[in-house]
Amino acid sequence: MMEELSYHILDIVQNSFTAGASNVRLEIIDSDKDDTLSIIVEDDGKGMSEREVKIAQDPFYTTKKGKRVGLGIPLLKECCEMCEGKFEIISEKGKGTIIKAVFKKSHIDRPPLGNIKDTILTLIVGAEKTDIDFTYKADDKIFNLNTKEIKKQIGDIPINNPDVINFIKEYLNENLENE
Numbered sequence: 001m002m003e004e005l006s007y008h009i010l011d012i013v014q015n016s017f018t019a020g021a022s023n024v025r026l027e028i029i030d031s032d033k034d035d036t037l038s039i040i041v042e043d044d045g046k047g048m049s050e051r052e053v054k055i056a057q058d059p060f061y062t063t064k065k066g067k068r069v070g071l072g073i074p075l076l077k078e079c080c081e082m083c084e085g086k087f088e089i090i091s092e093k094g095k096g097t098i099i100k101a102v103f104k105k106s107h108i109d110r111p112p113l114g115n116i117k118d119t120i121l122t123l124i125v126g127a128e129k130t131d132i133d134f135t136y137k138a139d140d141k142i143f144n145l146n147t148k149e150i151k152k153q154i155g156d157i158p159i160n161n162p163d164v165i166n167f168i169k170e171y172l173n174e175n176l177e178n179e
């Protein structure tokens with residue numbers, strides 16, 4: 001069991017990169033009102049057929065060469081279900097994939113979100129060709145960071161330029177807390 005949800009997020013978004021996505025939308029909805037913590041990852045990558053969706057959730061299957069099992073999806077699914085949550089994959093071959101993981105927020109086994117700020121930074125730096133649209137919603141707040149918008153503002157400067165990274169880091173620090 002991975003002890004922080006941010007590790008799961010890293011894995012699920014990296015799957016989108018591997019699937020050749022140009023755009024990934026990551027949404028975290030943290031609701032005390034509903035007692036749920038939801039993670040939604042939507043991409044425009046290569047997508048999966050119905051059969052591929054089924055086997056992706058099987059802990060003994062992977063398409064990666066030289067590896068016997070792919071565990072990213074099965075681990076997140078298992079973790080969700082242990083926490084009275086729901087796990088869902090909606091995917092269409094050639095179109096993209098939506099992965100939804102909902103946890104009962106107050107469940108004793110729910111892992112903390114963990115270091116979400118570093119996770120977002122890691123994903124932004126690691127995404128050479130993929131734009132990330134990240135939204136964090138709580139009952140009384142909404143925060144958005146969209147690499148497309150950042151790229152528009154920085155023009156010719158690459159997004160992994162150290163000054164840009166520092167700017168993003170500060171922006172995240174001002175607006176988010178690690179759980």
Ligand SMILES: Nc1ncnc2c1ncn2[C@@H]1O[C@H](COP(=O)(O)OP(=O)(O)OP(=O)(O)O)[C@@H](O)[C@H]1O
Pocket residue numbers: 011015016019043045046047048056061062063064069070071072073074096097
């Ligand atoms: N966003 C996605 N778009 C298209 N296919 C996907 C996506 N996410 C997962 N898959 C498919 O589902 C399989 C299982 O994913 P999973 O993350 O569980 O394992 P993995 O990525 O193969 O290995 P690991 O995450 O353990 O390194 C992948 O190998 C890939 O074929």
Ligand SMILES: [Mg+2]
Pocket residue numbers: 011012014015070071072073
């Ligand atoms: Mg994976």
